[in-house]
Amino acid sequence: MTDNAFTLQPLNDTACAVLDAQGRHVGNLKRIGAVWKFKAVGYTARGELVPGGGPLTERHNTVFADPLDAAEISATLHPG
Known part of the structure; x- marks a missing residue:
């Protein structure tokens, strides 16, 4: 896995958790109609x-086509 690779963890038919290269939850992809939207999440110190x-x-609300492509998601969401 490269530094900028994100992995998708299916939650159900219309949602996937997005994990960074260290396995931290950084957002979710939610299918809305024919597109997927990225919903960023963070966590407080608590x-x-x-x-x-x-x-x-x-990158909150970035739109992706259906079906999802992990390489495209990684390239689009990678900060910097």
Whole structure:
């Protein structure tokens, strides 16, 4: 796995968790109609979920085509 690789962990038919290369949860992909939207998440020091936060907050609401392509997602979401 490369530094910029993200992995997808299916949650159900319309949602996947997005994990960074270290296995940290950085967001979710949610299918809305014929597209998938990235929903960034972060966590406070106490472990509380912060919707729209985290290291990929600037990528919040990025749209992806259906079916999902992990390489495209990694290339698009990678910060920098």
